[in-house]
Amino acid sequence: xxxxxxxxxxxxxxxxxxxxxxxxxxxxxxxxxxxxxxxxxxxxxxxxxxxxxxxxxxxxxxxxxxxxxxxxxxxxxxxxxxxxxxxxxxxxxxxxxxxxxxxxxxxxxxxxx
Amino acid sequence: xxxxxxxxxxxxxxxxxxxxxxxxxxxxxxxxxxxxxxxxxxxxxxxxxxxxxxxxxxxxxxxxxxxxxxxxxxxxxxxxxxxxxxxxxxxxxxxxxxxxxxxxxxxxxxx
Numbered sequence: 111x112x113x114x115x116x117x118x119x120x121x122x123x124x125x126x127x128x129x130x131x132x133x134x135x136x137x138x139x140x141x142x143x144x145x146x147x148x149x150x151x152x153x154x155x156x157x158x159x160x161x162x163x164x165x166x167x168x169x170x171x172x173x174x175x176x177x178x179x180x181x182x183x184x185x186x187x188x189x190x191x192x193x194x195x196x197x198x199x200x201x202x203x204x205x206x207x208x209x210x211x212x213x214x215x216x217x218x219x220x221x222x223x
Numbered sequence: 224x225x226x227x228x229x230x231x232x233x234x235x236x237x238x239x240x241x242x243x244x245x246x247x248x249x250x251x252x253x254x255x256x257x258x259x260x261x262x263x264x265x266x267x268x269x270x271x272x273x274x275x276x277x278x279x280x281x282x283x284x285x286x287x288x289x290x291x292x293x294x295x296x297x298x299x300x301x302x303x304x305x306x307x308x309x310x311x312x313x314x315x316x317x318x319x320x321x322x323x324x325x326x327x328x329x330x331x332x333x334x
Contacts, residue, residue, distance in 0.1 A: 114266075116266075119264070141320050143320065143321065145322075150326075152227070152312070152324040152326040152327065153267075153312070155321050155322065155323075158319070158320065158321065202266060204267075204322075206320060211269035211272050212257060212267075212269055212314075212316075213269065214259075214266045214267040214268075215266055216265055216266035217264075217266045219264075
C-alpha cells in the first residue's frame with residue numbers, strides 16, 4: 111500500500127493568481143497522476159508525472175496552465191496558474207496503479223473567487 | 224474514446240438491504256476495473272480491483288463482477304449499513320496506468 115499526503119486540503123484563491131498543490135508519498139513510486147473533479151462531475155486525468163521526464167498531459171490540459179514538477183520518486187507538485195472561477199474543483203494525486211490498486215491523496219478543494 | 228456510465232446516480236435504502244450498483248463502459252479493451260469509495264474530505268479509497276482476465280472479486284460484504292464482452296460491471300453490497308453511505312465510483316484502467324471514471328452513485332443507507 112501507499113500513504114499519500116496532499117497539501118493544502120483546501121484553499122480559496124483570487125482569480126489571476128496561482129496555487130501549487132503538493133503530493134508526498136511514503137514510498138518510491140514510478141508514476142504519479144493528477145486528476146481534477148469539477149463539481150458534479152467525474153474525475154478527469156490531467157497529466158501523468160514520471161520522475162526525470164516531462165509530464166504527459168491529456169487532451170484539454172496544457173503545461174502553461176498546469177505545470178507539474180516531479181523532482182524525485184516520492185514527491186510531485188501541480189500548479190494551477192492564472193486561475194479563474196472555472197478552475198474551482200477538487201484536485202487529487204494518485205500513485206502508480208500497479209501497486210496494484212490505485213491510491214489517492216485526500217484531495218485539494220480549490221475555490222476561485 | 225472510452226466512456227464510463229454509472230446507474231443509478233443516487234440511491235437511498237434502509238439499513239440491511241442488499242443492493243447493486245451498475246457500471247458500463249463503451250470500449251471492452253480495458254486493463255482492469257476498480258471500484259472506489261469517495262467520502263467528503265477523505266479522497267478515494269479503492270474497494271476492489273478486477274483484472275481484465277478475471278470475472279469477479281470479493282471483499283467482505285462487497286462483490287464486484289466484470290463482463291468485458293458486454294462492457295458491464297456490478298458492485299453488490301450485502302446487508303447495507305449506515306457506514307456504507309458514500310459515493311461509489313467505477314473506473315476502468317488502461318495499460319498506461321490512467322483511469323477513466325464514471326460520475327458515481329451516491330448511496331445513502333438509512334438507519
